[in-house]
Amino acid sequence: MEWIPRLPLAQWIESLLDVLTDALAGLTRAISAVMQTGIRSFVNGLGGMPWWLLLLILVGLAFVLADRKVAIGSAIGLFFIWNIGLWDPMVSTLVLVLLATFIAIVFGIPLGIIGGLSDRFYIVIKPILDFMQTMPAFVYLIPAIPFFGLGSVSAIMSTVIFSIPPVIRLTSLGIRQIDHELIEASDSFGSTTMQKLLKVQLPLSLPTVMAGINQTIMLALSMVVIAAMIGAGGLGGEVWRAIQRLRPGDGFEAGIAVVIMAIILDRITQRIAARDRK
Amino acid sequence: MSDGTETQSKARIQLRNIYKIFGKNPQRGIDLLNKGLSKDEILNKAKLVVGVSDVSFDIFEGETVVVMGLSGSGKSTLIRCVNRLMEPTAGQVIVDGVDVTKLNHDELRDFRRKKFSMVFQSFALFPHRTVVENVEYGLEIQGVEPEERRERALNSLKLVGLDGWGDHYPANLSGGMKQRVGLARALTVDPDVLLMDEAFSALDPLIRTDMQDELIALNDRVQKTIMFITHDLDEALKMGDRIVLMKDGEVVQVGTPEEILTRPATEYVERFVANVDITKVLTAEDVMKRPRPVAYVKDGPRVALRKMRESGLSGIFVVRQSGELVGHLSAERAADAARKEDKWVDEVTDREHVSSVPLDYPVRQLFSLCTSGNPVAVVDENQILKGIVVRGSIIAALSEANQDYHGSDESAPADASNSAGSDLSGTEDGVAVSAADAPAELSADAAEEKEANA
Numbered sequence A: 001m002e003w004i005p006r007l008p009l010a011q012w013i014e015s016l017l018d019v020l021t022d023a024l025a026g027l028t029r030a031i032s033a034v035m036q037t038g039i040r041s042f043v044n045g046l047g048g049m050p051w052w053l054l055l056l057i058l059v060g061l062a063f064v065l066a067d068r069k070v071a072i073g074s075a076i077g078l079f080f081i082w083n084i085g086l087w088d089p090m091v092s093t094l095v096l097v098l099l100a101t102f103i104a105i106v107f108g109i110p111l112g113i114i115g116g117l118s119d120r121f122y123i124v125i126k127p128i129l130d131f132m133q134t135m136p137a138f139v140y141l142i143p144a145i146p147f148f149g150l151g152s153v154s155a156i157m158s159t160v161i162f163s164i165p166p167v168i169r170l171t172s173l174g175i176r177q178i179d180h181e182l183i184e185a186s187d188s189f190g191s192t193t194m195q196k197l198l199k200v201q202l203p204l205s206l207p208t209v210m211a212g213i214n215q216t217i218m219l220a221l222s223m224v225v226i227a228a229m230i231g232a233g234g235l236g237g238e239v240w241r242a243i244q245r246l247r248p249g250d251g252f253e254a255g256i257a258v259v260i261m262a263i264i265l266d267r268i269t270q271r272i273a274a275r276d277r278k
Numbered sequence B: 001m002s003d004g005t006e007t008q009s010k011a012r013i014q015l016r017n018i019y020k021i022f023g024k025n026p027q028r029g030i031d032l033l034n035k036g037l038s039k040d041e042i043l044n045k046a047k048l049v050v051g052v053s054d055v056s057f058d059i060f061e062g063e064t065v066v067v068m069g070l071s072g073s074g075k076s077t078l079i080r081c082v083n084r085l086m087e088p089t090a091g092q093v094i095v096d097g098v099d100v101t102k103l104n105h106d107e108l109r110d111f112r113r114k115k116f117s118m119v120f121q122s123f124a125l126f127p128h129r130t131v132v133e134n135v136e137y138g139l140e141i142q143g144v145e146p147e148e149r150r151e152r153a154l155n156s157l158k159l160v161g162l163d164g165w166g167d168h169y170p171a172n173l174s175g176g177m178k179q180r181v182g183l184a185r186a187l188t189v190d191p192d193v194l195l196m197d198e199a200f201s202a203l204d205p206l207i208r209t210d211m212q213d214e215l216i217a218l219n220d221r222v223q224k225t226i227m228f229i230t231h232d233l234d235e236a237l238k239m240g241d242r243i244v245l246m247k248d249g250e251v252v253q254v255g256t257p258e259e260i261l262t263r264p265a266t267e268y269v270e271r272f273v274a275n276v277d278i279t280k281v282l283t284a285e286d287v288m289k290r291p292r293p294v295a296y297v298k299d300g301p302r303v304a305l306r307k308m309r310e311s312g313l314s315g316i317f318v319v320r321q322s323g324e325l326v327g328h329l330s331a332e333r334a335a336d337a338a339r340k341e342d343k344w345v346d347e348v349t350d351r352e353h354v355s356s357v358p359l360d361y362p363v364r365q366l367f368s369l370c371t372s373g374n375p376v377a378v379v380d381e382n383q384i385l386k387g388i389v390v391r392g393s394i395i396a397a398l399s400e401a402n403q404d405y406h407g408s409d410e411s412a413p414a415d416a417s418n419s420a421g422s423d424l425s426g427t428e429d430g431v432a433v434s435a436a437d438a439p440a441e442l443s444a445d446a447a448e449e450k451e452a453n454a
């Protein structure tokens, strides 16, 4: 079958990216600079704090947002991470995860709301979200570099792209699955679209939205680790270094630290979602 | 509740040739209907679902109109066309002179705020709001001040008997209470028109009867125009000033409960009504009530008059000492006699125009006898007066007995025809009757009071 010419898909994508990077160079560089400073000050701020103070703050948050059990578990887990000497990488990973999640939420929830209200938008966006979620995570790393250069900004950007589908999807779903009679009830009293959204649809979809945020955080964490390949640092960086130096012990230590972080973040967001449900 | 067909009150809601077709290019469905195709043919041929087809009727001020029909007959679709939760494919909905179908988005919103409230089958309470927050929702979105709307919400809660439940969440309430909240929420905005889509269908039979009674009582006070949907004939008979019977999206008959029962317009209605075949089982004895004070032949006209006045009656049955029925005496005749100093009631008693029936007289035929408004006497084989029957007590007894009877197998509210028909025709007399006794008497009393006041 030699006579069938190979589809030059890779070339097309590359030239598209070239065009985009050229066109958007000014913008991306500006974003990159701003974010770089933001990230650095965040990491410095948290990292500059005595470790026990930050630990207490995090455990306190776990107590307020979740409950005592989660707080105790967090305290033990975080202490362990400090003990094996991975405190600083943990802090920078945490900062990346939180920033990426924040950006994903800021864009994802409004998109999710539109998808919840408009059938047409939902039909368009659903296959795109499926596509985004099944694409291997590594692939997002490559185009980020020409836009934002090596480092944490690229890491965050590819993390946002990778982790945003669940918030969008579950926000849409949360709005769509509201009992139709409740929407009719709201309409029958003469609510405006905005009143209906704020007083009925959003409050009722909140538990589902929280589940979406939870998934987004989990995806962000896994992506931030992978993003060590393009210089994101943090716990992923530790794993990466262990691979290069063939030191499985170090690699596992960093891996266990990631697992601990995942469990803490997961339990806290799950507890928030469960509380909203009541 | 007034009877719209008799009084000259004005039409509050006028439905004019309403169609609702579901599917792509619904207009085509109307063309096909006009060509005489049936609902099923249109579904097969054009993949269009006919929800409502050419429905026209009026609802008068202060009237309760019950729309009833089997599942899928288009009741919910029709009621949603009234406040345009669904857009009618064709036709007009005129409410207080305004064609609702012509309103734009903002006008419609304002119109809904002013005119309509809706009560839903599955209550549709907002689970994230407390009871009182639910009840004040309508006022909240109209921008009413928090203190005022809270006060009005608490008032409506009182009205439906839920004083003190304001801070609970709907999830903590029983079904009956939830629907009271739904009712309170609807009443708080003081709408002109209440739209109730199977509001009581999800409640268990006993609670349901309570709610029906309460809505009737409540409506005597607040005087709303109500469009009430049900698939249950008993409920329709009880609640409706008039009943609209639907089948496959079309109206098959509009009439008062008596008209529907006694003069079914089509075979379909007849079959529907046949489900109330409790009328065959019930006899005069079952629906009669204790003879109210009677006049004796040796009473003086003044004594008879006083008896009438004391019990608020406009006429009285006259019996011999033995209890044997002699005739009927109207207050008018008695007053006449008193003026003329006639000595005995016996002399002025009307012996001709008295309807009396035996104890085993079928209730079905009683309807026609009762339409004059005069009570009917029930006598035994020796002509001894055993009881009396008024129009109100028949309908009350029918719905109460029927409901109480299949209270136990009400689990599937979907289809009125199979819930009543077969099992009731096989009913032992005794079962249905004993269930009927007490409530029938109570309701009959109320009905009579109304008559006396009129």
Ligand SMILES: Nc1ncnc2c1ncn2[C@@H]1O[C@H](COP(=O)(O)OP(=O)(O)OP(=O)(O)O)[C@@H](O)[C@H]1O
Binding pocket: B022, B023, B049, B050, B051, B052, B069, B070, B071, B072, B073, B074, B075, B076, B077, B078, B231
């Ligand atoms: N959104 C819709 N899309 C398509 N068909 C619909 C839609 N809503 C209702 N229908 C159809 O319209 C017809 C009338 O339905 P409707 O819900 O008005 O019946 P109903 O009399 O209220 O029945 P029930 O007693 O079950 O509530 C049914 O055949 C139903 O399948």
Ligand SMILES: [Mg+2]
Binding pocket: B075, B076, B077, B198
């Ligand atoms: Mg319905």
